[in-house]
Amino acid sequence: MIDSPMASARLMTYLKELVSIDSVNPDLVPGGAGESRIAAKLAEICAEDFALAVESSAVTPGRPNVIAHWPGSGAGQSLLLTGHMDVVGVADYRGEPFSPKVRDGRLYGRGAYDMKGGIAAILAAICILQENDFHPAGDIWLGFVCDEEYASIGTEALVQRLRPDAAILTEPTDEIISIAHRGFAWVEISTAGLAAHGSDFVHGRDAIRHMAPILERIRSLEEEVYPQIQHPLLGRSSVHASRIEGGTEWSTYPDSCTLWIEHRTLPGDSGDQIVTDWRDFIRNEKKQRQDFDATVHLKLERPPLAIEPTQAIVQALATAHTQCFDNPAPIGASFGWLDSAILVAAGIPTVIFGPKGHGAHAAEEWVDPASVERCAQVIAECCRRWCS
Ligand SMILES: [Zn+2]
Incomplete structure (x- = not known):
């Protein structure tokens, strides 16, 4: 371990400061505070505590990214340390979300784990390096981004601005080195009915009932198909119904029904293929029952991620872990989709x-x-x- 009393002392201050700033994503939760205040705090820490050059620029109004630059002497590889500043909503949060409290060695508060802890780790790492008089040969970039919890406009903008040789994303992994995560595809299916008086079974067509074969296919994918296909780190893909809407009143046949479906995908899966499979299924259903009709749309897709464990940055981090603690960190996968997919797609x-x-x-x-x-x-x- 590198000796770093100052970093140890500052770390808890940073952690508490970051968690105490409300940065609820306003696209996720209307009226959410957004990232302006936490961005200002991070810019201040980077400029005043670390004497780094800092730029803070709005990706959209009120939604900034903060980029801090520790210039290298020019002869080494560059590295980006990155994490998101936004958090999810607090409507269901138990206790005070933005008054961090330490109990039994745990710091509580919204965003403590996802992912202000990871941002504090980046800040403390810079503190450790400066305390030990490190002078980088390659550039070190810190990238604190907005909007990971909604549409990732922060990291989309970051990869337009920076092309480092590698990146470490400090999302929570429970200290495993994570090199993979599933992707997802949001698919909307609408069935068509025909509105009619509730007693007019001759003309009325029930769009909600026509959702039954769609729901049955979700069951069969879940129980019969997806368990057969396993990825060594990620396990299987999955699919579930997210939301359903249809019908107007008791005595009227519903003329439409719309179902939102989420697929969680493995490397090799694609949204286009998922939609094609649904279209084939609907075509088959139509052959069997004349009154059945449905349309499919892909609403959003985020790709899965699988990095080779032999990649230089994975090896460098593993070696660093062994150097610090005399044991290698386990290599594994992350639970949800992360901005790392965007970084890797940009060639980082x-x-x-x-x-x-x-x-x-x-x-x-x-x-x-x-x-x-x-x-x-x-x-x-x-x-x-x-x-x-
Ligand atoms: Zn996160």
């Missing part, structure tokens, strides 16, 4: 590594500050190796 080799905790998007959320400090140590050691 990316690895995901962050602290232990619990309760992302849940009614109670906490991060383990001791784990945040261990992550900071590993990230600092990785920077030292990568950017020398």
Whole structure:
């Protein structure tokens, strides 16, 4: 481990400051505070505590990214340390979401785990490096982005601005080195009916009932098809109904019904293929029952991610972990979709590594500050190796 009393002392301050700032994503929750205040705090820390050059620019009005630059002497590889500043809503949060409290070695508050702990790890890593008089040969970039919890406009803008040789995304991974996550595809299916008086069974066509074969196919994919296809790190893909809407009143046949379906995808899956499969299914159904009709639309798709464990940045982080703690970090996968898919699609080799905790998007959320400090140590050691 690198000796770093100042980083240890500052880490808890950073963590509490970040969690105490409301940064609920306003596209996810109308009226949410957004990232302006937390961006200003991060810009201040980077400029005043670390003397880094900082740019804060709005991706859309009121939704900034913060980019801090620690210039290298010019001869080394560059590295981006990145994480998102926004958090999900607090309507169902138990307790005070933005008054961080430490109990039994856990720091509680909305965003503590997802992912202000990871941002604090980045800040502490810079503190460790500066405290130990490190001078990078390659550039170190810090990228704090908006909007990961909704449409990822922050990271989309970041990859237009920066092309580092590699990136570490400090989303929470419970200290495993994560190199994969599933993607998702949102599909909307509408069935067509015919509105008629409730007693007019001759003309009335019930669009809600026509959703039955669609729901039955979801069951069969879930129970029979997807369990057969396993990815070594990610397990299987999945599909579920998210929302259904149709009908108007008791005595009228519903003329339409709309179902939202979410597919969670594995490497090799694509939204286009999923939609094609649904269209084939609907065509077959139509052959069997004349009055059946449905349309399919792909509303949003985010690709899955699978990075080779042999990639240089994965190896560098693994070596750094061994250097710090005499044991290699387990290599695994992340639970949900992450901005790493956008970084990798832009050609930036990316690895995901962050602290232990619990309760992302849940009614109670906490991060383990001791784990945040261990992550900071590993990230600092990785920077030292990568950017020398
Ligand atoms: Zn997150």
